[in-house]
Amino acid sequence: ADVKKIAVIAGDGIGPEVVAEAIKAMKKTEEVFGYGFEFEHGLFGGIAIDEKGTPLPEDTLAMCKRSDAVLLGAVGGPKWDNNSKELRPETGLLGIRKALGLFSNIRPANVFDCLKEASTLKPEVLEGTDLIVVRELTGGIYFGEKFRREGENGQEAVDTCVYNVNEIERIVRQAFEIARTRSKRLASVDKANVLETSRLWRETVIRIATDYPDVELEHVLVDNCAMQLLRRPASFDVIVTENMFGDILSDEAAMLTGSIGMLSSASLGEGAFGLYEPVHGSAPDIAGQGIANPIATILSVALMFRLTFGYHDAAEAIERAVKEVLDAGHRTGDIAVDKSKAIGTTAMGDLIVNAIRK
Ligand code: NAD
Ligand code: IPM
Ligand code: MN
Numbered sequence: 001a002d003v004k005k006i007a008v009i010a011g012d013g014i015g016p017e018v019v020a021e022a023i024k025a026m027k028k029t030e031e032v033f034g035y036g037f038e039f040e041h042g043l044f045g046g047i048a049i050d051e052k053g054t055p056l057p058e059d060t061l062a063m064c065k066r067s068d069a070v071l072l073g074a075v076g077g078p079k080w081d082n083n084s085k086e087l088r089p090e091t092g093l094l095g096i097r098k099a100l101g102l103f104s105n106i107r108p109a110n111v112f113d114c115l116k117e118a119s120t121l122k123p124e125v126l127e128g129t130d131l132i133v134v135r136e137l138t139g140g141i142y143f144g145e146k147f148r149r150e151g152e153n154g155q156e157a158v159d160t161c162v163y164n165v166n167e168i169e170r171i172v173r174q175a176f177e178i179a180r181t182r183s184k185r186l187a188s189v190d191k192a193n194v195l196e197t198s199r200l201w202r203e204t205v206i207r208i209a210t211d212y213p214d215v216e217l218e219h220v221l222v223d224n225c226a227m228q229l230l231r232r233p234a235s236f237d238v239i240v241t242e243n244m245f246g247d248i249l250s251d252e253a254a255m256l257t258g259s260i261g262m263l264s265s266a267s268l269g270e271g272a273f274g275l276y277e278p279v280h281g282s283a284p285d286i287a288g289q290g291i292a293n294p295i296a297t298i299l300s301v302a303l304m305f306r307l308t309f310g311y312h313d314a315a316e317a318i319e320r321a322v323k324e325v326l327d328a329g330h331r332t333g334d335i336a337v338d339k340s341k342a343i344g345t346t347a348m349g350d351l352i353v354n355a356i357r358k
Contacts, residue, residue, distance in 0.1 A: 003036035004309060007067035009044035009060060009096075012089060013282025014292035014345075015073020021294035021349030022071060022301045025321075028356045029305070029314040040067065044096070045075025045089035045282075055092025061099055064275075069308045070100075072277035073297065077284045085146075089282075098138050100275060102267035103167065104174050105135040105246065106303070107279055109253040109263060114326050118258030118335040121230065128234040129256050132182070134175040135246025137267055139167045140197065142243050163197045163242065168204040170270075175240035176212040185216045185237035189225045189245055201242060226252060250279055259334040261293025264300040266307050274308045276300040290344045293332040295322055298352055313358070321355035 008023065010016040029035050042060035049055050055075070064070050075089035085091055096102075110130040116123035144160035172188070179186040188205045190198035202219060209217050220228065222245045229236065229249065233256050241249065254260040263279035278296030286292055302318040305311035326335075330351055333342040343351075 003038050004069065005067040006037050006039050007064045007070045008039050008041045009064070009070065009072050010041070011045040011073040011075040011282065012047055012077050013074060013284050013287035015045070015075065015282055017073075017287070017290065017292050017345050018278060018294040018297040019071060019073040021345060021352075022297040024349055024353050025298050025301055025318055025356060028353045029311070029317065032317065032356055032358055033311070033314045035309075035311060035314060044072070045092055046077050046080045048092065049080060049083070049087055049089065053087075055087070055089050056095045056099075061096065064096065064100060069273065069304050070096075070275040071297075071301070071304070072275055074278065074280060074282040076282045077287070094142060096275070097267060098143065100267075100273070101138070101269035102275055103136060103138045104171055104268045105137040106178070106266045106268065106307075107133040107135060107246075107250040107253070107263060108303075109133065109250070109257050111257050112262075112323060112326050114329075115258040115262070115335055117337050118331075120255060121233075125231075126233060126256055129236075131233065131236040131253065131256075132178060132238050133246055133250040133253055134171065134178060134238060134240040135250060136163075136167065136171045136240075136242045137246075138243075139163050140243035161195070161197050163200060165200060165204055168201050169208060172205050172208050172240055173211075174268075175238055176208065176215055179215045179238040180212065183237040184214055185218075186212075187218050187220050187225070187236055187239045189220050189222050189239055189241035189249065191222050191245075192219070193221060197242070205240075222249070225249060229253060229256070254279060259293060261296055261332065261334045262299070263296050264298075264303055266300070266303040268307065272308050274304060276304040276308075290346060291333050291342070292345050293334050294345050294349045295332075295352075298322065298349070314356075317356050317358065318352075321352045321357075324355045325351045 010019040042063045141161040192198040192202045254263040260280040267275040302315040305315035336342040
């Protein structure tokens, strides 16, 4: 059989806890659908700093490069928060995205009907919400030159934001292509009233839009978008935006679904290869307690099946299993209205795994 090589980098905090549940779901699809996976584990993030002196060891990167897809938990934690830039878990995360050419970060936020009560927003506002944030992932202020200098009034810090037209064009084209497969509405989010990078962004979007006359395009300034996401979430279909705006807006979009513990993501380049991870971080406040919601990571596996492997049957089976378990009323603490009835990470994982069937 065609065995797919999966590089697993569980990382820190709740990373290993949620990744374990995602692997269980993958193994279940081997039984049910006959797919084959070979898992290889590597050190990454804070744990790699502790054990290897660097957040992204060479052999971990090599392992990812020879794999068909990467499954990532999360990195970071207070232990490493005061480290220098080179010895920060987050630097490893940016490094792996760049090294693997993963410029496109797809973050779907669709609201499960039965979770409307879990959101902090009114259920009627959420009705019909099903959107995708397409976030540029290897450019902008995250990757521009950064430095400190002595200014006239003491220390100064500089972060530069750079985008070239190719970087904008490739992510915008992907977003238009995705919009075409959905409701054919694209919102391009920028800050073109202030930023030069945003003006180049908008010009590029307008030029590329001529190739997609069937997609309805709107330009939204990022501050207004942050507000509209809460006011009229259901009116959005695909949102495309630069790196930092996408980071912020996708955490905001998470609350439409009830919890950041629900939001999955795919990071892609030009080909089928991808890195799959939950949108949330290592959640140091709940790490080690066995209470993290594994659904974001499990749904990231469904994205992997769909986008990298074309295993649509297994992707659907996972999504159906998640819905079935939620419909039956099972909740981890983050999405539970009655917190006293909340179940743990492993129990939630087991229920979902058991519900995966043809
Ligand atoms: P976070 O996403 O880790 O946590 C924010 C809040 O959401 C916390 O209260 C946490 O308990 C809760 N939460 C997150 N995931 C959850 C889950 N699966 N189930 C239940 N509750 C969940 O963000 P933060 O606290 O700002 O960051 C913590 C660390 O994680 C930092 O070091 C940060 O740099 C890192 N981080 C890493 C990634 C990543 O690896 N991709 C993403 C975001 C943050
Ligand atoms: C994310 C995270 C990362 C980001 C951090 C941890 C570097 O917040 O994946 O959303 O900002 O991209
Ligand atoms: Mn983030």
